[in-house]
Amino acid sequence: MFKNESGFEKIINRLNIDTKPSPAHRENLRRQMLSAFNETNIGPWQKFGRTIMKSPIAKLAAAAVIIVGLTLSVNLFTKSILTTSPIIPTASAAEVLAEAAQAVCNLRSVHIKARMRTDPYDNFASINLDRRLVSLELWKQVDDNNVTRWRYEKPGRVMVTEGEDWDNSVLLIRGEHACKWKGPGGSVGDLKRLLDVDKVLDSEIQRAEDRSSRFTLTNEKGFFGRNKLVLTIDANAQGDFTNDWCKNKYITNSDNRRIYTFDPKTKLLERLKIYIYPSEKQKVLAFEIRQIEYNIDIDPKLFTLKVPKDAIWYEEPKDLGEKYQQMGSKEVAQAFFEAFANKNWDEVVKFWTVSAVSEDTKRYYGELEIIRIGEPFKSGLYPGWFVPYEIRLKNGTIQKHNLAVRNDNPAKRYVVDGGF
Numbered sequence: 001m002f003k004n005e006s007g008f009e010k011i012i013n014r015l016n017i018d019t020k021p022s023p024a025h026r027e028n029l030r031r032q033m034l035s036a037f038n039e040t041n042i043g044p045w046q047k048f049g050r051t052i053m054k055s056p057i058a059k060l061a062a063a064a065v066i067i068v069g070l071t072l073s074v075n076l077f078t079k080s081i082l083t084t085s086p087i088i089p090t091a092s093a094a095e096v097l098a099e100a101a102q103a104v105c106n107l108r109s110v111h112i113k114a115r116m117r118t119d120p121y122d123n124f125a126s127i128n129l130d131r132r133l134v135s136l137e138l139w140k141q142v143d144d145n146n147v148t149r150w151r152y153e154k155p156g157r158v159m160v161t162e163g164e165d166w167d168n169s170v171l172l173i174r175g176e177h178a179c180k181w182k183g184p185g186g187s188v189g190d191l192k193r194l195l196d197v198d199k200v201l202d203s204e205i206q207r208a209e210d211r212s213s214r215f216t217l218t219n220e221k222g223f224f225g226r227n228k229l230v231l232t233i234d235a236n237a238q239g240d241f242t243n244d245w246c247k248n249k250y251i252t253n254s255d256n257r258r259i260y261t262f263d264p265k266t267k268l269l270e271r272l273k274i275y276i277y278p279s280e281k282q283k284v285l286a287f288e289i290r291q292i293e294y295n296i297d298i299d300p301k302l303f304t305l306k307v308p309k310d311a312i313w314y315e316e317p318k319d320l321g322e323k324y325q326q327m328g329s330k331e332v333a334q335a336f337f338e339a340f341a342n343k344n345w346d347e348v349v350k351f352w353t354v355s356a357v358s359e360d361t362k363r364y365y366g367e368l369e370i371i372r373i374g375e376p377f378k379s380g381l382y383p384g385w386f387v388p389y390e391i392r393l394k395n396g397t398i399q400k401h402n403l404a405v406r407n408d409n410p411a412k413r414y415v416v417d418g419g420f
């Protein structure tokens with residue numbers, strides 16, 4: 001713990017922030033940190049989350065509390081880590097986190113090459129532990145006007161976006177389906193938080209506050225005896241898994257370990273590995289950053305997409321009146337498949353919210369037969385419902401799956417969001 005004023009003062013003074021806390025505020029912050037740590041009935045990260053996580057200064061200084069608490073929790077470390085990767089002293093650990101946060105303040109561009117265990121055409125944030133690792137690349141650039149642009153790309157989809165609020169985003173899937181949307185994250189979701197190296201530490205500290213993640217910061221030897229700083233974060237799956245359909249389909253819906261590797265001199269992120277634990281005896285590498293380049297020249301054209309003229313656009317659900325607003329999730333699933341069975345494409349797009357139904361989709365799903373529509377259920381953190389279904393396609397194939405439907409849209413009606 002902080003046994004004297006100097007350790008705390010040193011951490012605060014290393015935070016190169018324009019607004020410094022007043023002496024009274026500084027003393028109050030110190031007392032709250034110590035009080036949070038001394039609570040024995042709850043974890044330190046849970047306590048300080050309710051007391052001091054109110055400002056950037058507090059968030060970074062609070063990292064010290066996390067490290068202090070963890071140094072006393074020996075069950076978080078394996079014997080090999082204790083013997084070969086000494087835990088960084090508390091004050092130094094807090095300084096490292098502060099320095100790493102400062103190291104990325106002046107970044108103008110980032111290029112990340114990674115691999116992820118996922119379906120090439122599925123959402124960027126989704127994982128599939130049965131799939132092989134596929135390539136994933138990210139480019140981020142901040143121009144002279146401080147406008148941020150992103151590009152995410154994997155084999156089956158590419159997305160570009162502009163602005164921190166992602167108000168100008170375009171997604172292209174398989175070269176034929178396109179989508180525009182408003183709101184942070186889009187189909188990238190939690191992956192953006194993990195790859196946003198500018199804010200990764202602040203983000204992870206916030207996660208520790210909200211979700212009781214467990215931190216360890218160690219100094220290890222890498223290849224050729226090179227030192228490296230390793231931040232390891234263990235987290236439990238988040239959400240309601242009374243029905244475990246969503247378990248292990250996203251990083252936040254999984255028991256996971258995130259291992260960040262920093263350069264000890266520059267404090268810049270070098271690597272990231274994410275392991276998923278489907279069971280106590282299983283560990284699967286779900287994601288890894290293999291290379292990061294900082295402050296490189298990026299062609300502005302990379303942040304534009306050439307969308308085909310005949311692309312099918314995913315659209316915001318339209319207000320279709322009281323009839324559709326009153327339909328429940330199961331009713332929507334029933335009506336959706338009935339529309340395919342009757343080849344009523346105008347009705348299909350009302351629930352699927354696309355500008356048109358592709359010819360391939362018409363041939364594959366047209367004249368299907370509904371065998372069963374099950375009872376909707378919740379799973380994980382998904383804001384909508386999953387509706388079990390069983391259908392027989394025209395070619396005789398039986399398809400069983402769960403249709404994802406949600407109504408958190410301006411039209412306030414259920415629409416199909418996935419599982420089809």
